[in-house]
Amino acid sequence: MKRVPVVIFCAAAIVTLAMGVRQAFGLFLPDMSTDLGIGRSSFGLALALQNLLFGLVQPFVGALGDRHGAGRVVAGGTLLYAAGLVAASMASSALGLHLSFGLMVGMALSATTFVVVLGAVGRVVLPEKRGMAFGIVTAGGSLGQFLVVPAGQLLIGELGWRMALVALAGLIAVMLVLAIGVAGKPAAAAQRSGVPEQSMAQALREASGNRNFWLLNAGFFVCGFHVAFIATHFPAYLTDKGLGLAIGANALALVGLFNIFGSYLFGMWGDRWSKKGLLAALYALRSVVMVAFLIAPLTPASALMFAAAMGFLWLGTVPLTSGLVGQIFGMRYLSTLYGIVFLGHQVGSFFGAWLAGLMFDWTGSYDSIWVASVALGLIAALLHLPISERPVARMRMEASA
Template identity: 40%
Template sequence: MFRALDTPQTWIVTLSAAGILLITMGARQSLGLFVAPLNAGIGVDIASISLALAIGQFVWGAIQPFAGALADRFGPERVLYGGLALLAVGSAITPWSGGTLGLIASLGLLSAMGSGASSFSVLFGAAANRLPLEARGTASGIINAGGSFGQFIFAPILQKLIQAIGWMGAMWSLALMVLAAVPLVRNVAPASTHARPAGHGDGHGPWRSVKEAMQDRSYLLLHAGFFTCGFHIAFLVTHLPGEVNLCGLPPSVASWSLAIIGLGNVFGSLFAGNCVARYRSKYILFWMYGSRALLIALYLAAPRTDLTFYLFAAGLGFTWLATVPPTAAIVGKLFGVRHLGTLFGLTLLSHQTGGFLGAWLGGLAVTRYGDFSWMWYADMTLAGLAALVNLPIREAPVAAQPQAA
């Protein structure tokens, strides 16, 4: 499975990128644990907190194509350093936010921009440009697994910190944790690699590539499916703690469910990275999205117990962010890797547009109806549609792809 990563350099680049994503995604995907403490601590209602986190979901995606374009143009090193600094500052000032506007500024803007600038589009683009073609599929799975393992580690740690030193202390601790990623940046993006000419390698800059990509039907279909992925993940990561609370279960069930999702996706990401080199990515995405619709249906029919949540989390975790390697692979196959940071970043914008709606509408649903029933039905329907829209995507057989060699 790891034969493609056959040199120390490929392992260093891959594991360093995975380590950065471990920290930035672990921090971002655990914010749902702070909803109830924020509600009690500063008196902001759940709908307003959900709006701040929903804005963060959108901003995280909106920054990706711009961060990717900057990295494609000037190199990823400065972008990664800047992103980590913004994420640490946003986390550190959240305890002084005071109200809705403050939360929007700290979590919705600063933290989200920082996390997005040091996330998938920049890291995948940086790694792809430093790795041989045959190693990219496997490497993308390992990098993605790093983000999932971060969720597994951060969720229970932050829950314990919230209980031990309060939500403010936990948020300040989170800011310090983010800085641990700084030493890894040089391994992914050495200073000597920055400042490439805008048209280097293909005769034109990233925004011309964007214009051409937006005229490609397959690229637009990929966006549609990834939109649903964002809706699903943002709804769950923001409101799963609330769903657990509505079922009369302790907060530890929510933190462990989020951790199980992260652990499950470690294996799912590695599996997806391996499958990218063997099967057409559009079929991988079809089965992933289809499985989500089935799992939600099973959850709705099951009794609300600790075991139900843990099994549900394990099933969802296997495909949670494992959609990223096949999605990035399709973008790379369609347009090459020269502007992968920009083009995959734009795909992530679609993902987080769905994420904005998933987080925000979940808060509105529970405020108006007292539960998340309508959100579950919407999520299940969208997952089924996402499975179908991936099938018409234009993708050559794996045998014709060099990375399958």
């Protein structure tokens, strides 16, 4: 049990760095699109590809984490992440941006963020404390956003966007040391915790035949759409409206700050109350917040208030959704199964980042994406209501044995 605080700390720090740098990418849009002579749809496509690759390889990376441990996976992902940022700093065209920001960083993120490290944390934390532990790790991503986004803005201003990316690559390299803290043997940990023996193929068949699993996938699609749209395009949206990039950077930082509280509290509340009920409420509240923002006059204050409110609701979905996967199907293959659910999130992220840029290039406005975001939030709220939070029959039989 002495190892538990070390695992949680290192997992949270890894997510802090990996997600913090990722959330700063939207700040590069104005300068990179101008210098490379590309439209916002091309930049948006690079981040959309990143989000898609982040999701497509996630089930396989999660399986590697379940089989070989999170430490090795995080170390490999860290090297690829740093290389991708350096390659992006040398890009001279949209193709170079798509290969670096899109392909390399997208694959690296799958190995250095929530799915892999939450699997490591879930196997060492007691079930009654798991939601809170997941919330702490998820809050790490928000702390990174709060700290790294302003630093990214400063680096761009002082060094230019190319050297700023190189500096961020150096920051990412710190995760090589942190990977040691989440290293371990998943199979042995699962046996000690009493999780029923089950092959990966059996786990996949069990989940794929369960309606709850697919409802979680569909709901997480909406989360990805919201997060990618706002993280990628909100600074540019505010700049278009005359508020300036600095307000956009401050808004993203506020999203990170308030999500520290939101992630922790939603994780803690998930240990006490219905996770599906909390998820339904969270998605519905996102729609309410967006409608209020669009109706109110746009000022620096209203932009920052919106960022704070959305920040509180930003990634509270992660401890609740991952917690539900573990609660329903068990912890042995959490990284694999949650990796599949996370794929749904990243498909949503692809469309949130790319479609927003495409619609802006077509219409000169983000209005249609705002409307779609509101509608999707309400749909996601409804999708979570029929989910059953009971463990599958296999888990119930083992518990009663």
